Structure formats: C-alpha cells, structure tokens
Amino acid sequence: DVQTLLPFDIPNIIVDSIKKTSRVAFFDEDVPGGATAFMLQKVLEERxxxxxxxxxxxxxxxxxxxxxxxxxxxxxxxxxxxxxxxxIYEVMHEVNPNRYPRLY
Structure with missing residues (x-):
C-alpha cells in the first residue's frame, strides 16, 4: 500500500503481515531498485x-x-x-514443493 511509503510504515503494517505469513513480496511498476528496494531494505534491515x-x-x-x-x-x-x-507461486513452491510443483 503506497500509504506505507512515506513516512515509512509507521503502524508496522508490513511487519505485522510478515508475522502472519512468514513471507513478503513487494510489487512496483517502476524499475528494479526503486521503491521496492527501499521497502525491502527498511523491512529487512531496520525492522x-x-x-x-x-x-x-x-x-x-x-x-x-x-x-x-x-x-x-x-x-x-x-x-x-x-x-x-x-x-507468488514460486514462493508457494519453495514452501511446499509437493503440493505446488514447478510451473516450467
């Protein structure tokens, strides 16, 4: 949610979601290294x-x-x-390869 960007995720929505799922994926229509890299760094390193x-x-x-x-x-x-x-399917395969076989 773009509302979590600046100021970055004050209510800790992203980390709370990771606590529930143990997984995270960031989506952005910009080039690699943009907002997704910023969010990933904040969540992994600072939180x-x-x-x-x-x-x-x-x-x-x-x-x-x-x-x-x-x-x-x-x-x-x-x-x-x-x-x-x-x-997202790759993440599911990583967690349970028997239930979610490789697509290709």
Whole structure:
C-alpha cells in the first residue's frame, strides 16, 4: 500500500503481515531498485523482518529495459498478472514443493 511509503510504515503494517505469513513480496511498476528496494531494505534491515521470513523475499518490478513503443509495450515492460502469479507461486513452491510443483 503506497500509504506505507512515506513516512515509512509507521503502524508496522508490513511487519505485522510478515508475522502472519512468514513471507513478503513487494510489487512496483517502476524499475528494479526503486521503491521496492527501499521497502525491502527498511523491512529487512531496520525492522528486523528478515528474522520472521521462512522464504526468500521477492520483488515484482518492471523489466530492466526501455519500454516498447507499441500498443502492447506496457504489457511486456511493466509487471502483469502473469508475473505476479508466477512470483507468488514460486514462493508457494519453495514452501511446499509437493503440493505446488514447478510451473516450467
């Protein structure tokens, strides 16, 4: 939720969520290293969220390239529904590989 960015997550919503799930994924339509990197650093380093995680933290961001200038440029440049599904599914596979086999 963008409301947790500045000032950063004063009510500790993100860490409270990690306490419930033991997992975290940050989604941002910006390039890698933007707001997602800021949030990840704050949660892992300053809020000690790393100690609460049972799986690798994930970021879902735009691709590291210039966007295409066509009608489908945003689809292939920005994160889309498939990117979100695949990333979250990878986390589920990491936790329970028998129940969630690899997609590819």
């Amino acid at each position: 000690n969220g790393f100690n609460l995680l049972d799986s690798q933290p994930r970021t879902i961001t735009a691709k590291e390239h210039r966007p295409a200038y066509t009608t489908d440029g945003d689809y292939f440049s920005n994160p889309n529904a498939e990117d979100v599904f695949e990333t």
